[in-house]
Amino acid sequence: MYNITVSEDIKKACPTFKGAAVFAEVTNTAYCEGLWQEIAEFTRELRTRETTDSIKYQPVIAATREAYRCCGKDPSRYRPSAEALRRRLLRGMELYRIDTLVDLINLVSLRTGHSIGGFDADKIEGTALELGIGRADEPFEGIGRGVLNIEGLPVYRDRTGGIGTPTSDNERTKMGLETRHILAIVNGYNGQEGLKEAAEMIQDLLIKYASSAGGTIQYFE
Template sequence: MFTITLSKEIKEACPGFAGVAVYAEVANTAFCEGLWEEINAFTEELTSTTRMEDIKLQPAIAATREAYKRCGKDPGRYRPSAEALRRRLMRGIPLYQIDTLVDLINLVSLRTGYSIGGFDADKIQGEALELGIGKAGEPFEGIGKGVLNIEGLPVYRDEVGGIGTPTSDNERTKMGLETTHILAVVNGYSGKEGLADAAGMIQDLLRKYTGSDGGEVLFFE
């Protein structure tokens, strides 16, 4: 398991932050029918019970948006991933199908409102991550987004540089069909409450759909 620490600047900007990480051995697949039955059921539930204007009021999403403001980013221009995913479904656009690990993380993010980093653990450089705030001109290639301006965004860094923000993870550490170890990091800008449930949800889905034993859990703040 990796060690995860918080920088002084993120502690000052987001004093209520708490996080949880799940590290597990997995077998990824291109598509999983059972998982997509769960995704489609959630989509139907969300679109039938939620209004577009209520999405940003969901507690975990609202807390992440507030963290963006505190760190110096406009959450209307750089949306947290959980908010972006829910807005996509509310517009009638189906969730994109990538692979089982990515789809699984997206489902947990949709259900909980947490923006969750999903990394190929074997691509992370070193054994420690630090959560800080992005700097002007800091290099970061968002998955499917090209070069991303992460100045003012919360960012996890390994020995080489940034690997994940609540808006997008980095191409360098992204998961693929070759991934055999996952590190999933749940960002709790709304505090500790709900983190254990989110980690348990990730573990349950990993057991059901990737042949994993659920792996290890690390809480940090």
């Protein structure tokens, strides 16, 4: 497993933060019909009970938005991924179909409100990760977004640099069809509430759709 630590800057800005990481051996595929049936069901439910205005009041999303403010970022300009995914669905758009691992992480994020980093573990440099705050001009290539200004964003760093923020993960460690080991990190800016359930949901979906034994869960703070 990984040694995941939280910097003093994050502890000061977000004292309630708790995290969970799921590490598992997996087999990725381009598309999974059963998974997309679950996504379609959630989409229907979301559209009957939420609006684009109400999303930001969902407790986990609200806590993540507040963490952005405390770290120095405007959450209306750089939205947490869980909020951005829900907004996309509520605008009548469909989710991007990427691959099974990415799609199932997106489903858990949608269901729980947690922003979740999904990484190809074999592309992470070293076994130590630290959650800190992004610095001015810190290099970071967001997946499908190009160079991303991560100043004031919470960011996980390996020994080479940033690999993930709640807005976007880095191209360098992104998952693909070749991925054989996944590290999924659930960010609990609202504390422990719902954290265990989100991590176990990832495990369950990996077992159902990614030929996994479920892997292990590691909690950190």
